Amino acid sequence: MLTHNFSTGRKPALISVLSGLLIGLLVGCTHFAVIYHERETRFDNITRHLQYYLNNAFSELRTTIDSLQPLAEYPCADIASELTTRAAFTLNVRAFLLVDRGRAVCSSATGPMTTPLNQLVPEIDVRKPIDIAVLAGTPMMPDKTAIALWVRDPRQQDRGVFASLNANLTPLLLYPSRHDDFSGIALGFDNRAISSFSHQLVNPLQLAQPPVRQVKLNGVPLEVYLYASAWPKENLQFTLLLALMSVFISSVLCFYIMTLRRHPGKELLAAIKHNQFYVVYQPVVDTRTMEIAGVEALMRWKHPDAGEIPPDVFIHFAETQNLIVPLTQHLFNLIIHDAPTLQKVLPAGSKLGVNIAPGHLHADGFRQDIRSFVDALPAAHFQLVLEMTERDMLNEKVATQLFDWLHEEGHLIAIDDFGTGHSALIYLERFRFDYLKIDRGFIAAIGTETVTSPVMDAVLLLAKRMDLTTVAEGVETAEQADWLCERGVNYLQGYWISRPLPLKQLVAAHDEPAKYFRSSQTSITIQGQ
Ligand code: C2E
Ligand code: CA
Numbered sequence: 001m002l003t004h005n006f007s008t009g010r011k012p013a014l015i016s017v018l019s020g021l022l023i024g025l026l027v028g029c030t031h032f033a034v035i036y037h038e039r040e041t042r043f044d045n046i047t048r049h050l051q052y053y054l055n056n057a058f059s060e061l062r063t064t065i066d067s068l069q070p071l072a073e074y075p076c077a078d079i080a081s082e083l084t085t086r087a088a089f090t091l092n093v094r095a096f097l098l099v100d101r102g103r104a105v106c107s108s109a110t111g112p113m114t115t116p117l118n119q120l121v122p123e124i125d126v127r128k129p130i131d132i133a134v135l136a137g138t139p140m141m142p143d144k145t146a147i148a149l150w151v152r153d154p155r156q157q158d159r160g161v162f163a164s165l166n167a168n169l170t171p172l173l174l175y176p177s178r179h180d181d182f183s184g185i186a187l188g189f190d191n192r193a194i195s196s197f198s199h200q201l202v203n204p205l206q207l208a209q210p211p212v213r214q215v216k217l218n219g220v221p222l223e224v225y226l227y228a229s230a231w232p233k234e235n236l237q238f239t240l241l242l243a244l245m246s247v248f249i250s251s252v253l254c255f256y257i258m259t260l261r262r263h264p265g266k267e268l269l270a271a272i273k274h275n276q277f278y279v280v281y282q283p284v285v286d287t288r289t290m291e292i293a294g295v296e297a298l299m300r301w302k303h304p305d306a307g308e309i310p311p312d313v314f315i316h317f318a319e320t321q322n323l324i325v326p327l328t329q330h331l332f333n334l335i336i337h338d339a340p341t342l343q344k345v346l347p348a349g350s351k352l353g354v355n356i357a358p359g360h361l362h363a364d365g366f367r368q369d370i371r372s373f374v375d376a377l378p379a380a381h382f383q384l385v386l387e388m389t390e391r392d393m394l395n396e397k398v399a400t401q402l403f404d405w406l407h408e409e410g411h412l413i414a415i416d417d418f419g420t421g422h423s424a425l426i427y428l429e430r431f432r433f434d435y436l437k438i439d440r441g442f443i444a445a446i447g448t449e450t451v452t453s454p455v456m457d458a459v460l461l462l463a464k465r466m467d468l469t470t471v472a473e474g475v476e477t478a479e480q481a482d483w484l485c486e487r488g489v490n491y492l493q494g495y496w497i498s499r500p501l502p503l504k505q506l507v508a509a510h511d512e513p514a515k516y517f518r519s520s521q522t523s524i525t526i527q528g529q
């Protein structure tokens, strides 16, 4: 959350968009798979239904035909009326013809006849036990497609029954027509079929669209073809809309979870736990001796992704999240950890400046925290200096008591950033300070804006009158140092002397001061050399 403002700022957004796209793709594909599966299941059901209906119809027809086979033994005149009745009561039958020795001898429609069957229907092969043909018409109804069925008498090679059937697909259409994505059916084989698309014969495999299903019937060499309309546009539009909505919703949700919902202070506490903080120490020199009189401890956060996070940012963040107490306690622990090494490079009596935020000063455990900190430091080695700004003294009564207590305990108090909005003159009167740290804004102006010099003069005079020790912050040039020394400033702190140094470098600087304090005068050394 906090570190997002730095290097990882775009990371959650990118992750959210990528996750959104992935989820959108998944939702889109899943929805498509579901509607595809539903459509396929519908086609399977329609096909099964048609197959069932037609198998039943042909099975009934076969039963009727089988019962007609013995009639061929009798003269047509005797059985013609029986034949006519059976044709009339069998669904979709136009005519039954009894065939003997390859000739149609009796018709349910016209009575006795002697025409060779292959002359009437050349497509039928009477040598086959069963044969079927799809016809454009029959002699009596030449324009109406029909199905011709031949069933040979199993007991007599050249006898059998021929049936011409109405190619009426209407009953078959009742069930599938309820489904939007159904477009039609055909019944036939090879390249001839009757269909719901045309009154003429069609090639079932060469219609505008290939069939989505093609199944065989039982007992008759016929196939059923099922045709579907193209994918409904609305389906695809809906899938696309759903996918886009999923991309949007999941991206927003993902971003929300990754940023807003995350407890903002969690990251800071996690950083404490994972030891991402460390302390740097900035030397402060005494202007009389130009020797290091102490250090200011400044906290650093090295985030694994975001890198170094400026202290102004995380200190302010910790204050707003009520985490300044655990953060300062952690600072104390880090200093305690460094103390044995610090003791080696800083002589007894060295000042140890620690910044205290207002939130901590007024916290219940403040006194205890200071006591535990001091108790854990090497005994009587460091002079603790608590650096505070005017903001720290909001509650005058409590602040006064705390200041008295700190002094009784032997600690010193510095008013930090003096001269900025944070530290006003009035506080100098109200509270007993030991040090006055002049803000680096004034120091930076030395030599560039002479206008500020009278103000600086006034500040220094005031400090002298009030018996306050002065520390100039942010000394960056020799010119500034000279100017401040001339005016009797007691201590200097700034890049001209040294940048804040990690412990290792502070030790190295102690061992080889010339290398680390190049910009300063050669007389600057760490005491104890
Ligand atoms: P500050 O207490 O006024 O600390 C001095 C700041 O001035 C430090 O910045 C230091 O690096 C910088 N500085 C020193 N010499 C020079 C110089 O010659 N030129 C310039 N331009 N800057 C110089 P840093 O470490 O970034 O800290 C900024 C502020 O964050 C500190 O101001 C302090 O208010 C706060 N801070 C840092 N560490 C802690 C901490 O452990 N606890 C608390 N409560 N606040 C801290
Ligand atoms: Ca300070």
Ligand code: CA
Pocket: 416, 417, 437, 439, 473
């Ligand atoms: Ca300061």
